[in-house]
Amino acid sequence: MNYPLSDRINNMSESATLAMAAKARELKSQGIDIISLSLGEPDFKTPKHIQEAAKKAIDSEKYFAYPPVSGYLDLREAIAQKLQKENGIPSSADQIVVSNGAKQSIANVMLSLLNPGDEVIVFAPFWVSYAELVKLAEGTPVFVTGTLENDFKPSAQQLKEAITPKTKAILYSSPCNPTGSVFTKAELEAIAEVVKEHTDLLVISDEIYEHINFGTEGHTSIGALPGMAERTITVNGFSKGFAMTGWRVGYISAPLPIAKAATKIQGQITSGNSSIAQRAALAAITEDLTPTLDMTKTYHKRRDMMLELLEEMPGVVTNVPTGAFYIFPDVSSFFGKSDGETTIGDADDLAIYLLNKAHVSVVTGGAFGAPNCIRISYAASDAELKEAMVRMKKVLSELK
Incomplete structure (x- = not known):
């Protein structure tokens, strides 16, 4: 057949x-x-205290029902507080959407933003799923490639030359999968200045590796830079920094209309993230980082x-x-x-x-x-x- x-x-x-x-x-x-x-x-x-939080949630018998589509309120509040305190990103619980891993978070965003033919500039080298998720949403990935000599990081000038009237968003990761490169604050400031020249141009910043950073400068979130909070969708999760790959918990912090759109998409696809995994994630983000x-x-x-x-x-x-x-x-x-x-x-x-x-x-x-x-x-x-x-x-x- x-x-x-x-x-x-x-x-x-x-x-x-x-x-x-x-x-x-x-x-x-x-x-x-x-x-x-x-x-x-x-x-x-996965660290023991996170495992124990999941066991405690099971034993409490309080978390067996469907959770809210965008995630439990206490977890979303904790994520928003973390983003404000650690990253300098203005955020509130209603701007957070908890999903089944950062991969679903990105898929939700693409399905929420893109119409056929819309372009997304993808900094290359890029994580393997970026281009496919853009295409799944009927968008067109446009690659801007960094060189080994520049630690594989595209420049603000390269970005400027790649933007067209069809460009809807820019997507990158820092620290980067696959290169391990990290954008400095100065490099992100230059990129932000290019972005702010264009009305309605968004940045999707994948920061899933933020804790695994060996540089002296530390991690910079582009959403914390002046004028960028309302233009930035920050993607993060628990798989890498907390060794929680199998728990499948990721999230976005986004301008409210985008967060609502992502929640709408998620409500039709998965209904939300595992209730028990969310209790583990809450312990990860609020307890011992050692x-x-x-x-x-x-x-x-x-x-x-x-x-x-x-x-x-x-x-x-x-x-x-x-x-x-x-x-x-x-x-x-x-x-x-x-x-x-x-x-x-x-x-x-x-x-x-x-x-x-x-x-x-x-x-x-x-x-x-x-x-x-x-x-x-x-x-x-x-x-x-x-x-x-x-x-x-x-x-x-x-x-x-």
Whole structure:
């Protein structure tokens, strides 16, 4: 039987990170020792006090019914207070929408804002789902690409040149997935000045990695800059900084009309976020941040170790990422080379080569809008990372 799938689904790309993880799991099921550095998932357990909050919520038997579509009021109030205190973003509970992960948060925003043909400027390299979520909402992603020499960060001038009458919004992450780069306050101020030249132009700032920041300046939210609160949708969540990927809790803080629109969309799709997960999230955002700070210190040490190990691999060129838990090296020097059996044409080939020969799973940079690079996640144990680098160094040296 022919099943007539929609053009929407036929035109949508599969998530490259999830696809590579699936290939790695397939090889693992065959008994092959795969070291997975492909998923953006903390290797830490959710902190105990957060787990305990969820258990307490279950035992109370108060949280078994449908929660409010936009999230429990006390959680939204806590998020708004956090944004005001820590980020300097003016916010109130009615501007917060709690969703099933930051991915749904972004999807809600796109479906709320975009009409067919509207453009969204996406800073590249970009997280793999950005472009697909824009297209799902029948918008057009327009890529503005940063270079390795500038830590992969597009400039305000590049942004200015990319804006057209069809531009509805600008979307970026900082700290960035996949590059680990962090926009400085000065860089965001320059971007904000460009944005403010255009009526009704919005910024969607994905700050899911805000706690994983190694820079001396710290994290800057563009929504805190003068004149930007009413133009900014801040996206955040609990997956990365609190090791809560499976709990699926993300949120936006947005101008009230956009928050209401996102709530309307969410009400028709998921009805809201898990009641128990929200109680865990409330504990995460209001209680002890020590586990989060300790995780960040560990990531910082791992980054330094990984940079040292990658420096020992001729042909691998990288910058120094200052946040998240990724390194995004340029590997184009290996294109056209062969080990006698496999010829590397591009980063896709190299990622498969590393999986099959080194049994190390990484993700091709092509999925992130950077076809000369691969993304390596260092959200793994020190032992796994060291062994993975030994394997990579060996098989890369065989390419001539």
